[in-house]
Amino acid sequence: MEKFDKVHGVAAPMPLINIDTDMIIPKVHLKTIKRTGLGVVLFDEMRYHDDGQENEEFILNKPAYREAEILVAGDNFGCGSSREHAPWAIKDFGIKVVISTSFADIFFNNCFKNGILPIVVEEEHHAVLMEDAHKGENARITVHLEDQQITTSDGVVIEFDVDPHRKHCLLNGLDDIGLTMEKDHHIDNFEDHASQARPWV
Amino acid sequence: MSPKTLYDKIWDAHVAHEADDGTCLLYIDRHLVHEVTSPQAFEGLRMAGRKVRAPEKTIAVPDHNVPTTPDRVNGIENPESRIQVEALDKNAKDFGIHYYPVNDVRQGIVHIVGPEQGWTLPGMTVVCGDSHTATHGAFGALAHGIGTSEVEHVLATQTLIQKKSKNMKVEITGKLQPGVTAKDITLAVIGETGTAGGTGYVIEYCGEAIRDLSMEGRMTVCNMAIEGGARAGLIAPDETTFEYVKGRPHAPKGAQWEAAMDWWKTLFTDEGAHFDKVITLRGEDIAPVVTWGTSPEDVLPITATIPHPEDFEGGKVDAARRSIEYMGLEAGQKLSDVEIDTVFIGSCTNGRIEDLRAAAEILKGKKIKDGMRAMVVPGSGLVRAQAEEEGLAEIFKEAGFEWRLAGCSMCLAMNPDQLQPGERCAATSNRNFEGRQGRGGRTHLLSPAMAAAAAITGRLTDVRELM
Numbered sequence: 162m163e164k165f166d167k168v169h170g171v172a173a174p175m176p177l178i179n180i181d182t183d184m185i186i187p188k189v190h191l192k193t194i195k196r197t198g199l200g201v202v203l204f205d206e207m208r209y210h211d212d213g214q215e216n217e218e219f220i221l222n223k224p225a226y227r228e229a230e231i232l233v234a235g236d237n238f239g240c241g242s243s244r245e246h247a248p249w250a251i252k253d254f255g256i257k258v259v260i261s262t263s264f265a266d267i268f269f270n271n272c273f274k275n276g277i278l279p280i281v282v283e284e285e286h287h288a289v290l291m292e293d294a295h296k297g298e299n300a301r302i303t304v305h306l307e308d309q310q311i312t313t314s315d316g317v318v319i320e321f322d323v324d325p326h327r328k329h330c331l332l333n334g335l336d337d338i339g340l341t342m343e344k345d346h347h348i349d350n351f352e353d354h355a356s357q358a359r360p361w362v
Numbered sequence: 363m364s365p366k367t368l369y370d371k372i373w374d375a376h377v378a379h380e381a382d383d384g385t386c387l388l389y390i391d392r393h394l395v396h397e398v399t400s401p402q403a404f405e406g407l408r409m410a411g412r413k414v415r416a417p418e419k420t421i422a423v424p425d426h427n428v429p430t431t432p433d434r435v436n437g438i439e440n441p442e443s444r445i446q447v448e449a450l451d452k453n454a455k456d457f458g459i460h461y462y463p464v465n466d467v468r469q470g471i472v473h474i475v476g477p478e479q480g481w482t483l484p485g486m487t488v489v490c491g492d493s494h495t496a497t498h499g500a501f502g503a504l505a506h507g508i509g510t511s512e513v514e515h516v517l518a519t520q521t522l523i524q525k526k527s528k529n530m531k532v533e534i535t536g537k538l539q540p541g542v543t544a545k546d547i548t549l550a551v552i553g554e555t556g557t558a559g560g561t562g563y564v565i566e567y568c569g570e571a572i573r574d575l576s577m578e579g580r581m582t583v584c585n586m587a588i589e590g591g592a593r594a595g596l597i598a599p600d601e602t603t604f605e606y607v608k609g610r611p612h613a614p615k616g617a618q619w620e621a622a623m624d625w626w627k628t629l630f631t632d633e634g635a636h637f638d639k640v641i642t643l644r645g646e647d648i649a650p651v652v653t654w655g656t657s658p659e660d661v662l663p664i665t666a667t668i669p670h671p672e673d674f675e676g677g678k679v680d681a682a683r684r685s686i687e688y689m690g691l692e693a694g695q696k697l698s699d700v701e702i703d704t705v706f707i708g709s710c711t712n713g714r715i716e717d718l719r720a721a722a723e724i725l726k727g728k729k730i731k732d733g734m735r736a737m738v739v740p741g742s743g744l745v746r747a748q749a750e751e752e753g754l755a756e757i758f759k760e761a762g763f764e765w766r767l768a769g770c771s772m773c774l775a776m777n778p779d780q781l782q783p784g785e786r787c788a789a790t791s792n793r794n795f796e797g798r799q800g801r802g803g804r805t806h807l808l809s810p811a812m813a814a815a816a817a818i819t820g821r822l823t824d825v826r827e828l829m
Contacts (some may be wrong), residue, residue, distance in 0.1 A: 177684070178677035179557060179657050183795040188776045192427070192442035194401035194449055196510075205689045211783070237558040240591065241795060242774075243493040244399065245509035261469050263558055266593050267493060267507050274511035326385045328584035337511070338410070341519045344379050344387060348521055349489070350414075351389050359375075361614035361622045362391050362419075362486065 163276050164334035165306055168257050170230030172302045173220050174294035180234060181241035182268065186250045200244055200253030221254070225297035231258040231304065233287070233294040238279075239268025248275045258304045260311070262287050273327045274337065280305060286311075286319045306332060365632035367529045368598050369564045372504040372629070376487045378521055385394045387521040391486040392503075393514070394472045395459070397450040397472040398776070399491030403514035404453040413457070415520040420459040421481055425449050425471045426776045428464055430739050430766035435465055443777065457517075470742025470768035473497040473710040477581065478742055480610025484599035486624040489516055496587040496711045500580035501607070502599035502629045504564070507588060519555040530563035531631075534571035536645040541826040543650075543720065544579030545712060545790065545809035547571065547599065548586040550648045553661030554641060560592030563639060566631060567597050571645035577606040578716035585711045585790055589658040598630040652697055652822055653794045654806040655685035660794070664812070664824045668695045688796055689804050690784065697822050700806070704787040705736040705817040706799070707763075707810055709773035712739025712790035715748050717810040722754040724814035724828055730762040731820030735778070737764040739771040761817070775800045788816040 181288065192201045208219045215222045221229060232251070238261040239247060248271045251259065259272065262278045272279040282290065293300050293313040302313035306328060311319040330337065341348075366374070376468060378386040393416075400422070408413070414420055427443035438444040447464060454461035462469045468479065473494055474481045488498045488505035491513040498505035510524060532551055552559075565587050573585065576609060580597050587595025607613045612623045649663035658681075662669070670693040671682040686693060691700065707713075707721050718738065725779065730736050738758050740746035744766055749755050755765050772779040773791035781787055783805025790813050794805040815823040 176677065176680075178681050181657075181793075181795045183793070183798050187797050188774050188799070191398050191776060192440075192446055194405070194446060196402050206801060210425075211801070237561070237591070240557055241493065241793060243491055243507035243509055244493075245402075245511060248509075263561055265558075265591060266561060267588075271509035271511065274509060292788060324385075325383055326381070326523075337523055338406075338412070338515050338518050341387060341515065341521060341523065345519075347379040347387065348389070348519060355389065356736075359485075359622070359625065361483070361618040 162334040162336060165257070165276055165278060165331040167303065167305050168230050169301055169303045171226060171228055171298050172231035172233050172290065172294040173226040173229035174291050175220060175232060176233045176291060178235035179237045179240055182239060182244050183241055184246045185239065185243065185247040191244060191246050196249050197253060199250035200255065203250040228255065230255055231260065231302055232256050233290045234259055234261045236262045238264050242263040243267045245271045245275070248272050248277050252277055260287070260290055273331065276331065278304065278331060280304070280311070280321045280336045282319060282321060289313060289317060289319070365576050365635040366503060367631045367635045367637065368566055368596055368629055369504065369529055371634070372485055372487065373526055375485065376631065380604065382527055386524050386526070388487060388524045389521055390489050390516050391419060392476070392481055392488045393420045393516050394476050394488065394490035394495065395420060396472050396490070396492060397424040397425045397446040399510050400453065400513055401446060401449045402510050402811060403517055404457065407517055412518045414517045417458040419520065420517070421471050421476065422450055422454045422459055423462040423469055423475050424464055426768040426770045426774065429777050430769045430771045430779060431642050432767065434767060440778070467743040467747065470745065471710045471713060471770055473829050474713060474741035475583070477501065478606060478610070478744055480613035481615065483607060483622070484603060485629050486515045489522065489750060493588045494585050497581050497585040497710055499584035499587065499595040500577060501603055502596060504594055504596065505753060506594040528562055530560060530565045530592065530634065530639040531637040531641070532565050532567050533640070533776055534567070535569045535642065535643045536571060536647050537574070538571055538648060540622065540647045540827055541650050541811065542648050543809045543811060544575050544582040546648050546651050548583045549651045549653065549658070549661045549807060550643060551641065552586060552590045552658050553651070554643065555590050557589060557657055557659045558591045560587065560590040563592050563594045565590070565595045572597060573600065576716055577602060578714040581714065582711055586658065589792060599626050602707065650809065650812055650825055652812065654689065654697060655682065656688055656794055656796050657681070657685070657773040658792070658794060659806065660685060661698060664697055664822060666697055668693050668697065670694065680742050682696045698824060699823045701786070702788045702821055703735065703785045704781065705734065705813050706772045706787055706789040706791065707737070707739065707813050708739030708771055709791035711792045712810050713739060713745065715745050717790065718745070718749045718754050721810040721814040722757040724811050724825060725761040725818070726757050728761055728818050730817040734762070734817055736762060736817045737766055737772070739766040740768050742768045788813050788822065
């Protein structure tokens with residue numbers, strides 16, 4: 162996995178609450194057997210008209226936000242399905258950070274597995290970031306993972322929390338499976354114990 | 363020893379390793395796999411030269427993409443769907459995992475097949491690359507959905523990297539009124555907590571109204587725990603559970619059954635155990651409900667009217683306005699005046715035999731409204747066979763329903779069963795998101811009995827009027 166360090170980029174505002182995984186990527190695009198190439202259908206039903214033409218009103222179609230690397234989104238972002246196609250599409254579009262007041266659990270997990278940093282902030286900070294994001298392409302936001310800080314275009318610094326293990330994996334681009342396999346003997350021991358305690362499993 | 367919740371007990375029995383910061387390797391007893399969220403995981407294994415660590419604990423079945431019309435025995439027409447199902451055929455064979463192919467009578471929705479075959483047992487950890495894995499919590503199993511990267515992680519290591527969630531208790535006291543079902547309970551709870559109310563929690567459902575439910579009903583309740591944002595939903599196992607499990611193909615037998623029962627009977631929340639959040643609803647207060655908007659939290663009794671967006675606060679004002687417009691409704695309109703084009707009975711929420719019985723009970727000797735499209739998609743081939751044996755299939759067909767083969771079907775519309783733009787559906791499934799059942803489609807979630815009532819009258823209907 163690519164290492165995550167710092168992002169300095171345009172932030173797109175999406176204040177709508179409860180943006181679900183069907184909105185992020187509708188099921189018609191889940192038939193792929195690959196992880197890549199889904200950026201073009203990110204937010205498909207909001208982003209394109211029925212005839213396939215771009216909806217000019219949609220935030221990521223506006224010239225200022227076409228290269229957005231950060232999303233400032235409404236509460237409970239990513240609710241719904243477990244489809245990892247949602248973070249795959251976000252990543253493929255070029256977005257590396259999603260900021261909200263809360264995320265759905267599975268989506269939140271899935272982001273870290275794909276080098277995307279989801280950040281939970283308090284409502285007051287969310288309002289500041291949302292306002293900054295509305296300023297368009299001249300208002301670049303900086304997200305520094307090592308320092309756990311977001312800096313707005315006006316220089317306001319907002320600190321954020323991140324799980325230390327996940328931070329370590331993102332900063333170093335580590336693959337979870339490789340790390341777990343180093344603990345193989347613990348899994349062997351558990352299986353030995355469990356096969357005695359619960360042989361029917 | 364300090365008192366533990368049911369969740370604490372199952373969690374503690376499955377920690378293979380705990381790091382200093384509380385990050386755990388949680389051992390997984392059953393890994394269920396379907397065709398949509400697994401191809402990239404198997405590809406990852408191949409690229410890294412890894413094997414499936416515990417193929418005997420891994421069970422696969424295609425369900426999301428499969429057509430439900432009788433001609434599917436001739437193969438799947440849509441090339442992309444076919445490729446995904448063929449990839450699962452191949453992956454199951456190459457990696458030596460249990461498999462129920464499309465034309466096996468035991469094929470069906472993964473969350474219906476697991477319990478039906480006795481793979482899901484009390485006290486287990488169960489995962490699947492599907493958010494409705496929460497269903498299996500009905501057995502007192504810790505069950506939740508995972509993404510594809512985690513599917514690959516479980517395939518390779520039989521563990522998940524997890525931190526423990528908080529404990530939440532949802533108690534439903536007393537008895538349910540006639541016409542009120544497990545679906546109404548689970549929707550009413552989400553109406554109360556909101557779709558983010560369970561985020562960070564594992565919910566234990568308890569109380570007399572939950573105890574009185576059959577296993578089918580309990581699965582319906584736990585299935586939608588994820589719609590309330592919870593990682594998982596649980597119900598402590600009891601005689602109803604043991605009765606359901608006993609004799610299933612993969613349930614323990616003989617001395618192993620006795621040993622299992624000894625442990626299963628300890629799986630309950632101890633007196634005085636701590637819950638971080640408690641919600642209590644009175645069973646008597648729950649009415650037959652429907653959803654009016656595009657979030658499962660948009661729940662109201664069938665006797666209510668469409669709300670005004672201004673009645674809400676914060677971000678919900680705009681969300682409600684958008685929902686009402688998308689749904690083609692008017693604030694103040696009576697829910698029972700909303701006309702329906704299509705009725706869908708099925709899904710991992712309500713595709714079990716008891717659901718079909720409840721709908722057939724209402725439909726017996728009646729016809730669906732002229733012009734109505736109505737379909738029943740049994741949750742598995744075995745549910746379908748049983749419904750045919752009990753004469754339910756005849757009731758559905760005579761009423762004017764299409765009688766389909768098993769699969770996820772119109773719940774998420776990955777197969778040909780889809781809504782057209784503007785088409786309005788009364789559905790027994792679990793999500794009413796924009797476009798969920800087809801681009802521009804409009805979904806009202808309700809119970810099987812309520813769906814049957816809507817099919818007869820052609821509008822959202824209080825099932826109690828037809829009882």
